[in-house]
Amino acid sequence: MEREKITLTGAPETMLATLYGRALDSRRPNSVLNDVEAARAVSRIDYDFRKTRMKGTSAVGVAIRAKVLDDWTREFIAAYPSATVLHLACGLDTRAQRIAPPGTVRWVDLDLPDVVALRSRLIIPPGGDYRLVGASVTSGSWLDEVPADRPxxxxxxGLSMYLHKEDGKRLIERITGRFPTGQLLFDCYGSTGIKLQKLVPAVRNAGATLHWGLDDPREVEGWHPGLKCLDALRSVDMPGLEKLPLGGRLGLKVISKIPGLRDAGRILRYRF
Ligand SMILES: C[S@@+](CC[C@H](N)C(=O)[O-])C[C@H]1O[C@@H](n2cnc3c(N)ncnc32)[C@H](O)[C@@H]1O
Incomplete structure (x- = not known):
């Protein structure tokens, strides 16, 4: 089978690093995510994945972060079985396949048009009420196409840090302003993480730039009446970190003692 050549650069190229992380995790005996679809997609891509520098600790770390967001999405779907799920900046992530929501759920995967074109050639879409949208989250028009009838x-x-703060704020205002009720689940960098971005191989190698650092999760609460932060998990406190290789666990122990560094990344859950 002809493999897909990659011509993406910048932020879109970074999705290959996270994809590769999930693929590597799937090959481990105590895999966090068992994302065999990620491994299948990697085998169909003509790209030097060594460039991403993903290995042991970083790969399992990506899988652990994805698992937290999968589990929070599952909890939302359990509470609202006919929910709409907006999976933004989906890249080549097969979150819908991992979660396998009931047919009552409306699922939207969205990324930039070039990424979506590649995705549609590589990933078998899940069944059910599913659509794949090629658009920038910074434009509002894609949102008008999503019915506003459901939680x-x-x-x-892996999106917020690539946005300018103003664009992130506008995205959150648009979503919270459109739907009757719901949640926002996303990861963010703190300002120290933004300052240290050149140390992140996936970002450096893709020539991407990170912009938005969020130090106080409560700041976002002011962007819509009733928006409330439910969880702000530091990356160093994520459940499942015991699955990291020993070197990674020791490294995290050190980082978790250093103010600034321990706040370099968080996973956030808000309700509105
Ligand atoms: C680090 S990757 C994360 C991809 C995926 N969420 C994952 O975890 O594998 C960053 C993603 O953000 C997407 N992205 C960046 N800016 C975007 C925008 N303005 N609108 C939509 N997607 C965007 C990129 O195309 C890329 O797929």
Missing amino acids: TVAVFE
């Missing part, structure tokens, strides 16, 4: 969870992993 809605927006999950966006």
